[in-house]
Amino acid sequence: MKKLWPLPLALLGLILSACTGSQEPPLPALVAMGGEGEVRFFRARDLQGGTASPVGIWNTPSLQDLAHSQTFGRLYLLFPDRLEAYSTQGFTEDAVPQPAPTQAAFPNDVDCTGGYLRLGQNQLLAHCPEAGKAFLWSLDASGNLELADLTGLPREVRLALFPQGGQELLAYMTREALGYRPPQNPSGTPSLEKPLDPQASQGPYDLQLDRLRGRLLGLAATLAEVQLYTLEGESLSSRKVLADFPRPSRLALDPVGGGVVYGQGFQVLFPRESPVQRQFHTYTAGLVGQDGYLYLVQGQTLEVHDLVPSPAFLGRQALDFSPTSLAFIPVE
Structure with missing residues (x-):
């Protein structure tokens, strides 16, 4: 893959169509892996x-989740009682x-065990499902936490941030609906x-x-199959993904590298859709790098796949x- 850095979205489609494989010198990068109270950093190459x-x-005792913003040059860590932001300047x-x-501490009555992070354009969302709370923090790690208003949303809701009209809206998905609204004003517009x-x-x-196309992608399941729901503009569509018999599934998205749904096997969504791959493997964590490689975790094992021009298994370790x-x- 060519060495790719953040560019205006209008150019990303041209970049993706120009990718012909990963034969060129790899993009210098680290893959951070969080779990079991640690963050381990590996050279992507x-x-x-295969090493x-x-x-x-x-x-990092009690670490729940992590996320990285290249635009703001920070690595964010989520703990049950706080958020931490680290500058990645000087990383090699x-x-x-x-x-x-x-650091930004949660209120004393909030336990964010089981929580997760989502990046927006200028804000970080921390959702604490068990506490029924969600917080916004500036990606430059300034200011205080702001409490999002989750009125009317069930505890099992999934949240993300959705930029529109100069605002960062709270996107939400329940078993009944997918939508968005202002984070502090549930009845506001847009x-x-x-x-x-x-x-x-x-x-x-x-x-x-999905930053490339400005749409929301959600995953849920019927009794028979996993469904991918896509909200683009005012149109919501759905289709089956992965293999039969639903299992918990997740998305790994990068506007340059591609998009993948994984769980019971994995399936590439873009830049070029693939059939279901390795459907007898169950994956619990995944990442698409902007270099076009897919990293999938199965227990204590990592698999690496080259997504360009079509999925190619490189190995496991x-x-x-x-x-x-x-x-x-x-x-x-």
């Missing part, structure tokens, strides 16, 4: 080549200094809600923004721990 020796390990393929983080058809009986499993969240960090 090492993982692609898995970390270049750095951070001790050989070193991951751990500077003092900027807002939209569309009923799910077919209605889900399991999940929702995931909801994420033992990790000696079970990561639950992954992030791709381009470095100098």
